[in-house]
């Protein structure tokens with residue numbers, strides 16, 4: 001390595017940082033759409049659940065209404081029969097039948113009313129969800145146009161950063177490039193490069209021995225920090 005190679009390395013690093021920042025802006029743009037799509041998916045799932053519930057309630061309602069019809073028919077039939085019987089026992093038997101049917105009828109009628117209310121509530125919720133989903137679709141359409149417009153220049157920026165990086169990379173030794181790529185893949189918070197500050201790695205504070213410091217600072221050797229693995233950049237290549 002020479003001073004120039006370290007400068008190139010630093011420039012590549014800063015270009016990568018700019019490229020990553022631009023990529024982050026692109027991601028944030030797409031994130032705007034993804035957020036609405038997520039809401040949309042959650043609401044579609046709720047809509048499916050509402051539809052299943054509605055079908056269940058409708059089935060229960062039909063069943064309860066049939067039961068009510070049967071009991072009402074039984075009561076009517078028994079009442080009509082009352083006019084045709086004469087013995088006290090027969091009258092008593094019919095009256096008891098009517099009473100029993102009436103006792104069963106009341107909770108069933110209550111139940112049908114409750115089910116009708118449930119159906120009405122869930123229909124309302126279903127309509128609300130449908131309305132929300134329609135809104136989502138419209139918003140996505142609008143945002144998509146904005147996002148597309150915003151992303152075009154950002155993608156151009158990315159391309160130009162990458163073109164400059166590729167050019168500079170061709171000037172570096174292969175082992176340096178591969179180490180740089182390896183470190184970049186780790187997506188380290190403070191990047192792949194470190195300096196030597198007061199005999200320590202400027203990033204991880206690992207204590208560096210004098211011979212290593214001399215190798216980097218005086219002989220401009222390509223060395224990495226034993227603590228964090230970052231490439232050590234000599235002080236004279238910093239500016």
Ligand SMILES: [Zn+2]
Pocket residue numbers: 194201202203204205206225226227228229230
């Ligand atoms: Zn370190």
